[in-house]
Amino acid sequence: MTTARGAATTWPQWIALSLYGLALTMTSNVVDPPWLSQKASELAGPGWQNTLLGSVAFIGLIWAALVQPVFGAWSDRIHSPWGRRKPFLWLGSLLLALALAFLIAAPSVPLLILALLLVQTFSNMVQAAYQGLIPDHVPEDQRGRASGIKGFMEIPAVVIGPLIAGYFLGRGQIWGPYPVLLMVYLLVGWITAVAVPSQALAGPPARRPTWIYHVEWGRAPTFAFWLAHRLVFWWALLTLRTFLIFGSLPILC
Secondary structure (H helix, E strand, C coil): CCCCCCCCCCHHHHHHHHHHHHHHHHHHHHHHHHHHHHHHHHHCCCCCHHHHHHHHHHHHHHHHHHHHHHHHHHHHHCCCCCCCCHHHHHHHHHHHHHHHHHHHHCCCHHHHHHHHHHHHHHHHHHHHHHCCHHHHHCCHHHHHHHHHHHHHHHHHHHHHHHHHHHHHHCCCCCCCHHHHHHHHHHHHHHHHHHHCCCCCCCCCCCCCCCCCCCCCCCCCCCHHHHHHHHHHHHHHHHHHHHHHHHHCHHHHC
């Protein structure tokens, strides 16, 4: 059987398509809560750490929800010798590295918020393009298995990210996780360049929404429920986590 040009039909190819998920999940689990809680302790007055951490995280998440569809729509429309997604993956990773350095070095609360907005902007630039890799390269009848690999690749990063951050921050080295993340992105970017085809299985859809945030509710009647579910789930989880970070410190210390 002939494999279509641009198709990813084997497990190694699906792993290559999923590597940016590992890098992004590692980054998010180093930024929040380890780096943000450390910066909140440095910049907020006594008793205000929870307020600052919760406010900064909330602002960042709202901003992420707004910018990711923009980059997703933009990457759908771009034409380049490297395909639609790779320019966003590579440029977004470079800009994300600069934004992470700004976040670590931020000397004040306003600059910390600005740095987090930049981190969210460029991480979602990468994520928007990354989420298009499976639809671009995996035949429809194999996307379930490819998506399973994608989800599996993100699980170790949930553990590895906090472990790396905890190791360095426990020794007072806030910059310690930074070169580790840089090496991860360099490796993932190189593997993506070599292993992921630049040509997609099909071009972008001819029918495009006139507004980026447009949702065809008739085609996805359960989408509103899914959005509400995710909102309530993450709201509860982040509220509990933020409380535990600083609420447990007096007990542990």
